[in-house]
Amino acid sequence: MSLSYESSGVRYDELDAFKRACQKAARGTADLLDGHGYREPAETRGESCYLMEADDHFLAHVEEGLGTKNLVADAVYKQSGKCFYREVAIDTVATIVNDLITCGALPTSLAMHAAVGDSGWFGDAQRTQALVDGWAEACRMSGAVWGGGETPTLKGIIEPDTICLAGSAVGRLAPKSLRIMGDAKDGDVLVFLASSGVQTNGLTLCRKIADQLPEGYATPLGFGDERTYGEALLAPSVIYVKFVRECQVRGIKLNYVSHVTGHGWRKLMRLDEPFVYEITETRDEPALFKFMMEKGPIELKEAYATYNMGVGFAAYVDPKDAEATVAAAQATGYDAWIAGRMHKDGDRKAVEIPSKGITFGGDTLQVR
Amino acid sequence: MSLSYESSGVRYDELDAFKRACQKAARGTADLLDGHGYREPAETRGESCYLMEADDHFLAHVEEGLGTKNLVADAVYKQSGKCFYREVAIDTVATIVNDLITCGALPTSLAMHAAVGDSGWFGDAQRTQALVDGWAEACRMSGAVWGGGETPTLKGIIEPDTICLAGSAVGRLAPKSLRIMGDAKDGDVLVFLASSGVQTNGLTLCRKIADQLPEGYATPLGFGDERTYGEALLAPSVIYVKFVRECQVRGIKLNYVSHVTGHGWRKLMRLDEPFVYEITETRDEPALFKFMMEKGPIELKEAYATYNMGVGFAAYVDPKDAEATVAAAQATGYDAWIAGRMHKDGDRKAVEIPSKGITFGGDTLQVR
Numbered sequence: 001m002s003l004s005y006e007s008s009g010v011r012y013d014e015l016d017a018f019k020r021a022c023q024k025a026a027r028g029t030a031d032l033l034d035g036h037g038y039r040e041p042a043e044t045r046g047e048s049c050y051l052m053e054a055d056d057h058f059l060a061h062v063e064e065g066l067g068t069k070n071l072v073a074d075a076v077y078k079q080s081g082k083c084f085y086r087e088v089a090i091d092t093v094a095t096i097v098n099d100l101i102t103c104g105a106l107p108t109s110l111a112m113h114a115a116v117g118d119s120g121w122f123g124d125a126q127r128t129q130a131l132v133d134g135w136a137e138a139c140r141m142s143g144a145v146w147g148g149g150e151t152p153t154l155k156g157i158i159e160p161d162t163i164c165l166a167g168s169a170v171g172r173l174a175p176k177s178l179r180i181m182g183d184a185k186d187g188d189v190l191v192f193l194a195s196s197g198v199q200t201n202g203l204t205l206c207r208k209i210a211d212q213l214p215e216g217y218a219t220p221l222g223f224g225d226e227r228t229y230g231e232a233l234l235a236p237s238v239i240y241v242k243f244v245r246e247c248q249v250r251g252i253k254l255n256y257v258s259h260v261t262g263h264g265w266r267k268l269m270r271l272d273e274p275f276v277y278e279i280t281e282t283r284d285e286p287a288l289f290k291f292m293m294e295k296g297p298i299e300l301k302e303a304y305a306t307y308n309m310g311v312g313f314a315a316y317v318d319p320k321d322a323e324a325t326v327a328a329a330q331a332t333g334y335d336a337w338i339a340g341r342m343h344k345d346g347d348r349k350a351v352e353i354p355s356k357g358i359t360f361g362g363d364t365l366q367v368r
Numbered sequence: 369m370s371l372s373y374e375s376s377g378v379r380y381d382e383l384d385a386f387k388r389a390c391q392k393a394a395r396g397t398a399d400l401l402d403g404h405g406y407r408e409p410a411e412t413r414g415e416s417c418y419l420m421e422a423d424d425h426f427l428a429h430v431e432e433g434l435g436t437k438n439l440v441a442d443a444v445y446k447q448s449g450k451c452f453y454r455e456v457a458i459d460t461v462a463t464i465v466n467d468l469i470t471c472g473a474l475p476t477s478l479a480m481h482a483a484v485g486d487s488g489w490f491g492d493a494q495r496t497q498a499l500v501d502g503w504a505e506a507c508r509m510s511g512a513v514w515g516g517g518e519t520p521t522l523k524g525i526i527e528p529d530t531i532c533l534a535g536s537a538v539g540r541l542a543p544k545s546l547r548i549m550g551d552a553k554d555g556d557v558l559v560f561l562a563s564s565g566v567q568t569n570g571l572t573l574c575r576k577i578a579d580q581l582p583e584g585y586a587t588p589l590g591f592g593d594e595r596t597y598g599e600a601l602l603a604p605s606v607i608y609v610k611f612v613r614e615c616q617v618r619g620i621k622l623n624y625v626s627h628v629t630g631h632g633w634r635k636l637m638r639l640d641e642p643f644v645y646e647i648t649e650t651r652d653e654p655a656l657f658k659f660m661m662e663k664g665p666i667e668l669k670e671a672y673a674t675y676n677m678g679v680g681f682a683a684y685v686d687p688k689d690a691e692a693t694v695a696a697a698q699a700t701g702y703d704a705w706i707a708g709r710m711h712k713d714g715d716r717k718a719v720e721i722p723s724k725g726i727t728f729g730g731d732t733l734q735v736r
Contacts (some may be wrong), residue, residue: 014490015490015519017490017496018496022519025504026517029507029514032513033476033513035474035511036474036540037540038476050479050516052513052515059538059540061479061536063516063517064518065481065483065522071524071525106404108401108406108420109427111429111430111536112390112431113431113433113481114386117527119383122382122386123382128389133393135393136393136396136397140400143403145398145401146390146394147394147429148394148430148431149390149394149431150433150534151383151386151390152435154433154436154532156436156439156530157438157530157532158525158526162524164522164525164532166483168429168431168535170538172405
């Protein structure tokens with residue numbers, strides 16, 4: 001039987017019901033901005049970053065977490081003695097700031113939330129310092145000050161011997177014209193920016209695969225990649241802040257962007273308005289994903305429905321800006337390419353990947 | 369043997385070492401504000417809220433968490449069927465915003481971080497709705513929009529059957545003169561605002577006491593209070609935002625404020641500059657604290673070193689503003705009184721409570 005993400009134990013239904021209850025209650029508090037000189041802009045709810053609008057700027061606010069990726073780092077550390085907490089810290093910051101920049105804001109400050117089940121966790125000086133160093137390095141990669149944080153011991157809430165990593169970011173967006181509005185349109189081009197691996201998504205299933213392997217995370221990846229499975233999983237996430245900043249500097253208008261995380265390539269159709277996204281320039285799957293598809297096994301369509309498959313960030317731009325967008329990405333160190341186009345087809349919403357024989361209908365993405 | 373907080377299993381030493389490493393690394397990222405039109409103001413590091421300074425405003429950013437208080441709610445729910453997740457949500461927001469207002473900013477937006485070990489946690493519709501309703505109610509009490517959040521399932525990190533609650537807040541502070549600077553001085557008066565109970569501090573020790581009692585959380589409190597121990601512990605925290613806002617409206621300058629949390633009344637001397645704080649107007653301890661001192665047992669001095677003992681927030685004001693400060697608090701619904709004074713005594717730093725026969729030297733507060 002092939003593996004799917006739902007079978008790995010994460011039940012999106014109950015989670016989504018809670019999310020919807022939160023979103024409904026949260027919308028009811030928008031009037032509270034009045035007393036602060038802000039208002040809630042149209043269409044910020046449901047996006048990856050919350051925006052508040054003033055006359056001359058927006059404030060952006062994101063709270064995000066790493067997920068279960070540090071459990072992979074814990075297992076690899078135990079098995080091989082190699083500590084990946086620098087990488088895990090970068091991952092945590094990446095998941096926060098890559099959400100924040102989807103509205104066009106750049107992160108100004110970052111705060112850490114690091115909760116342990118036993119304060120003895122911090123007694124491993126090498127691991128602790130790697131976490132601290134990685135967080136500071138990621139702040140530098142994001143251009144954001146490390147503004148503070150909270151590091152509680154939560155015995156009975158956090159499992160012993162592990163840590164729960166999360167945090168928040170704040171950004172100020174001015175002039176307001178820099179806001180990424182979701183005004184992508186018929187004929188716009190999708191520019192893809194490469195990921196470094198799974199980044200911070202789908203780790204529960206990754207861990208399940210490791211459990212099935214005799215050598216676990218120490219299994220060589222193969223497919224021309226000399227790393228072990230664990231090493232490849234723990235490659236730190238790419239932080240895409242510099243790309244968005246460079247587009248601002250060069251005056252390239254990003255009509256929309258998508259941080260490709262949970263729900264894999266289905267996330268490409270997260271705009272409310274229906275479009276068909278045709279991805280024509282695909283690449284061979286990175287070795288890590290080939291390995292997981294083989295070992296899981298995970299079927300190709302399920303893999304694209306769950307993982308980023310080598311694409312961490314997508315920008316939706318006018319065709320005339322497509323080459324310039326790729327150039328901006330490459331100039332700031334990203335691997336980027338023109339990947340496809342979006343077009344109107346009545347009320348139809350879909351992601352089509354002809355070279356892989358995959359189509360995702362709009363009904364396969366219930367959560368935004 | 370009487371109980372102390374250190375004996376309850378929270379080792380501040382290792383935690384504090386990590387905090388110091390974070391603070392050192394975080395200070396090294398201050399230059400990253402340059403690219404955003406902000407700078408780091410003097411003396412924001414070490415305060416409860418991180419501030420960024422622009423020419424005409426400050427931005428404030430706080431990340432905080434509930435701690436282990438929801439474990440009390442879980443145990444009481446199991447024992448009595450009474451659900452306190454509305455209260456626990458208010459507690460979480462309170463711990464965030466009461467830290468944020470210490471710099472004079474008012475919270476503009478709040479984000480929730482609610483992580484569970486099993487998404488089935490959200491299957492209890494009553495509890496889930498109480499959490500959502502409580503969070504929204506607390507946003508309204510704080511005057512802040514509920515801007516978003518993150519609700520991950522973290523199997524293997526969060527213990528099954530429980531939840532890790534935290535979040536962040538953002539505030540904009542303008543005009544800049546409203547900043548609470550910590551410029552309290554010789555002769556300033558301390559105004560105390562009452563708490564509702566333990567609020568969100570010292571819950572590990574509270575739980576240990578419950579474990580020792582035959583009836584656990586169902587034990588009647590006594591001392592003239594008809595609630596059970598569990599009900600008293602779960603009284604929602606007081607949110608002090610309206611007090612700070614009212615002082616701003618009335619033009620009352622708060623020279624300093626302290627959110628009385630961990631380290632109890634020792635927190636009253638959290639200013640770097642040495643002063644002696646003499647608390648002359650004390651009250652009889654609230655029934656909850658009497659109960660804990662008796663049942664623990666906890667010695668009086670240890671209790672004041674750990675718990676807020678009925679005082680959740682302290683404002684340090686010029687003597688001429690003392691009555692007006694009390695009036696501002698009372699007008700916005702708080703129980704407040706003039707409690708004492710601070711004075712210079714060379715390099716000596718201490719909190720003195722003559723009516724209780726307690727003195728805390730500056731060496732008893734290592735962490736800020």
